[in-house]
Amino acid sequence: MIRVGIPRALLYYQYYPMWKTFFEELGTEVVVSPPTTQAILASGSSRVVADTCLPVKAFCGHILALVGECDYIFIPAIRSVKRKIYNCSKFLGLPDMTKAVIPESPPILDIDIDINKGKGELYQAIYKLGRRFTWNPFRVRQAATSAWQAHLKYRQLMSSYGLTSPQAIDGVKPQTPPPTQATIAVVGHPYLLYDEHINHRLIHRLEQAHYRVLTPEMLTPEQLESAITRLVGRPYWTYEEEVVGAGGHYLESGADGVIGIMAFGCGPDSLMMNIVQRRAAKLRTSSFMCLTVEEHTAEAGVVTRLEAFLDMIQRRKKKGSEICV
Amino acid sequence: MRISMPHMGNLYIPFTALFQRLNIDFVIPPLNNQRTLSLGVRYSPEGMCIPFKLTLGNLIEAAELGADTLLMPAGSGICRLGYYAKTQEQVLHDLGYNAEIVCVGVSQRKLFGLLEIIKRLSNNAPWSKIISAFRFGLAKLNALDRIERAVQKVRPVEKMKGTANMLLAKAVKAIDQADDYDTLERVQIDYIGQLNQVTKEERAQPLVVGIIGEFYVLLEPFSNLDVEKELGRLGVEVRRTTFVSEWTKFSLFLNPLGMNEKARLHKAALPYLKRDIGGDGWESVGEKVLHAKEYDGLIHLAPFTCMPEIVAQNIMTSTKENIPVLTILCDEQLGKSGMLTRLEAFVDLLEHRRRAKSKA
Numbered sequence: 001m002i003r004v005g006i007p008r009a010l011l012y013y014q015y016y017p018m019w020k021t022f023f024e025e026l027g028t029e030v031v032v033s034p035p036t037t038q039a040i041l042a043s044g045s046s047r048v049v050a051d052t053c054l055p056v057k058a059f060c061g062h063i064l065a066l067v068g069e070c071d072y073i074f075i076p077a078i079r080s081v082k083r084k085i086y087n088c089s090k091f092l093g094l095p096d097m098t099k100a101v102i103p104e105s106p107p108i109l110d111i112d113i114d115i116n117k118g119k120g121e122l123y124q125a126i127y128k129l130g131r132r133f134t135w136n137p138f139r140v141r142q143a144a145t146s147a148w149q150a151h152l153k154y155r156q157l158m159s160s161y162g163l164t165s166p167q168a169i170d171g172v173k174p175q176t177p178p179p180t181q182a183t184i185a186v187v188g189h190p191y192l193l194y195d196e197h198i199n200h201r202l203i204h205r206l207e208q209a210h211y212r213v214l215t216p217e218m219l220t221p222e223q224l225e226s227a228i229t230r231l232v233g234r235p236y237w238t239y240e241e242e243v244v245g246a247g248g249h250y251l252e253s254g255a256d257g258v259i260g261i262m263a264f265g266c267g268p269d270s271l272m273m274n275i276v277q278r279r280a281a282k283l284r285t286s287s288f289m290c291l292t293v294e295e296h297t298a299e300a301g302v303v304t305r306l307e308a309f310l311d312m313i314q315r316r317k318k319k320g321s322e323i324c325v
Numbered sequence: 326m327r328i329s330m331p332h333m334g335n336l337y338i339p340f341t342a343l344f345q346r347l348n349i350d351f352v353i354p355p356l357n358n359q360r361t362l363s364l365g366v367r368y369s370p371e372g373m374c375i376p377f378k379l380t381l382g383n384l385i386e387a388a389e390l391g392a393d394t395l396l397m398p399a400g401s402g403i404c405r406l407g408y409y410a411k412t413q414e415q416v417l418h419d420l421g422y423n424a425e426i427v428c429v430g431v432s433q434r435k436l437f438g439l440l441e442i443i444k445r446l447s448n449n450a451p452w453s454k455i456i457s458a459f460r461f462g463l464a465k466l467n468a469l470d471r472i473e474r475a476v477q478k479v480r481p482v483e484k485m486k487g488t489a490n491m492l493l494a495k496a497v498k499a500i501d502q503a504d505d506y507d508t509l510e511r512v513q514i515d516y517i518g519q520l521n522q523v524t525k526e527e528r529a530q531p532l533v534v535g536i537i538g539e540f541y542v543l544l545e546p547f548s549n550l551d552v553e554k555e556l557g558r559l560g561v562e563v564r565r566t567t568f569v570s571e572w573t574k575f576s577l578f579l580n581p582l583g584m585n586e587k588a589r590l591h592k593a594a595l596p597y598l599k600r601d602i603g604g605d606g607w608e609s610v611g612e613k614v615l616h617a618k619e620y621d622g623l624i625h626l627a628p629f630t631c632m633p634e635i636v637a638q639n640i641m642t643s644t645k646e647n648i649p650v651l652t653i654l655c656d657e658q659l660g661k662s663g664m665l666t667r668l669e670a671f672v673d674l675l676e677h678r679r680r681a682k683s684k685a
Contacts, residue, residue: 048639049635049638049639049642049652051629051630051635051638051654052635052639053635077600079600084401085401086401086403086407086603088632089404089602089603089604089606089632089633089635089636090632090635090636092600092601092602092603092636093598093600093602093606093633093636093640095599096597096598096599096600096636096640097636097639097640099597100597100639100640100642100643100644101639101642101643103643110599112600232411233411236401236407236408236411237408262372264372265372265630266372267372267374267404267405267630267631267632268405268408268632269372270370270371270372270373270405270630271370271373271405271408271411271412273370274370274412275411275412275415278415278419292372
């Protein structure tokens with residue numbers, strides 16, 4: 001059976017169920033790279049120039065982990081998923097960049113996703129991708145429809161049961177949350193939120209301390225969009241809702257604390273996180289902390305800041321003192 | 326209403342001419358200096374690129390001079406540039422300046438968008454007046470770039486180092502002061518003549534280095550610490566395809582007619598990069614491939630954390646064209662002596678390569 005590799009990095013957390021369904025319907029086996037480790041990150045970092053951001057370095061490490069494990073690697077170039085809203089250059093050039101820095105990688109299945117060019121072009125691109133595995137155009141169509149259904153189900157699972165991406169992917173049964181101390185919203189791109197190596201198990205730590213953790217996926221698209229409109233007007237970036245949308249919503253809805261995670265050197269986040277921070281300073285309803293991660297971020301540093309942040313929230317709950325941002 | 330805009334090279338000269346002819350109150354912020362940079366750095370998000378920081382510094386200094394309407398380039402599908410204005414406006418408001426930022430589209434509706442903005446700013450001046458002022462601004466822009474091209478040729482071979490730079494400074498001033506087409510033409514002929522008469526080293530065959538990379542840092546000498554002048558001092562001829570006059574010529578007039586000056590670059594980049602990645606990333610890769618045979622080396626300028634140029638840099642390191650590339654990342658931490666050491670080492674390397682080639 002043909003094996004298609006999907007790296008467990010970047011857009012994996014947004015689209016994995018969709019991609020998996022598509023390729024399995026076409027009769028291929030889907031191989032996913034193992035969770036990020038120090039070795040994976042180091043091997044990825046060694047291939048790209050130093051200024052490349054952490055998630056892309058991790059991505060290259062995952063590609064290297066898949067070399068020899070699969071016959072194709074799936075790397076889409078996602079330009080826009082909504083009209084007139086564009087993506088970061090690193091996503092646009094991902095297939096080309098991977099080919100350049102990892103010449104030994106298996107053949108890359110690249111597909112241009114650009115809604116601005118219209119539905120016709122999009123269907124053509126999907127069809128072209130599917131035709132590598134079957135001669136039958138109807139089977140491609142069937143696979144694409146099932147993939148879309150899987151994606152909708154995945155989104156719905158997260159927003160209605162309050163699951164995080166990894167929970168929804170692993171099929172964890174929705175549970176009633178245990179009695180909690182306070183709610184902490186964690187905002188940022190899923191590839192930072194759910195990669196436990198990159199963020200030093202931030203969500204796990206919060207849950208262990210009995211906080212209820214809220215993430216961007218738990219909100220509906222309408223909630224996210226209306227928050228963006230209030231903060232900046234028309235959205236500009238493809239994944240703006242994960243930062244500005246979720247950040248704005250949780251600040252306004254009065255979560256006890258909001259933690260923003262961004263990667264050092266991330267172009268879009270350097271602006272978007274700043275917008276959220278400004279909002280937090282203006283509203284003063286929730287405490288806000290921004291964690292910037294990179295290869296040198298030490299676990300002890302993250303833990304110390306997290307403890308201080310949580311202590312502050314506790315103290316505030318007891319005494320009702322002023323909100324710090 | 327008092328209008329201002331951020332600096333990029335000598336771009337303020339054509340705009341001054343344009344606004345003067347339309348009797349618009351236009352204030353030029355101080356030329357980029359250490360204070361501009363410090364202000365920009367202080368009020369910018371920390372991970373931002375140098376064009377954002379410098380333009381923010383300009384806007385703050387313009388607001389200090391009483392400007393209330395600020396022109397900023399914007400657009401969609403490019404890079405962070407499209408988001409600059411949203412953040413910069415918030416920063417200005419937080420600092421207590423009640424200035425409005427007017428976005429000038431640089432990706433869609435370029436010519437008509439710009440003309441409409443000028444019309445609005447000029448209090449509905451008649452179109453004939455706007456177009457004639459616009460033409461005069463363009464003439465100044467072309468004159469500036471024509472002189473700069475001539476200076477690039479003279480710098481490496483002049484006997485008295487610094488003559489060309491001195492003439493350039495004088496010419497820029499004269500162009501700024503020129504009030505009609507005749508004077509403008511005379512200034513150009515005069516200075517190009519003077520540049521041709523500069524005594525040159527005999528039998529000097531300078532190394533040729535192409536300068537490629539991100540638009541703003543290429544065109545704003547303050548942000549790249551005068552890399553072109555320094556290379557000229559080292560006896561290296563600089564070639565650059567990016568000029569504002571070229572950009573205006575194609576983006577405003579010829580691209581809508583279906584002519585694409587960049588098609589050649591994109592085609593050259595195709596084996597390595599198949600799609601537009603925003604900013605000038607695609608062009609950077611294309612220039613490397615295209616100029617590998619003509620030039621001795623390339624200097625790739627990019628702002629620190631520039632997304633498109635990082636992708637381009639990753640791809641450029643693995644193309645098979647054999648030409649040395651020195652990437653210089655520009656930000657407020659870039660130091661002059663550090664850069665000079667790197668330039669000198671690079672030029673040594675190129676000279677060595679040339680000698681080795683001529684022996685073989």
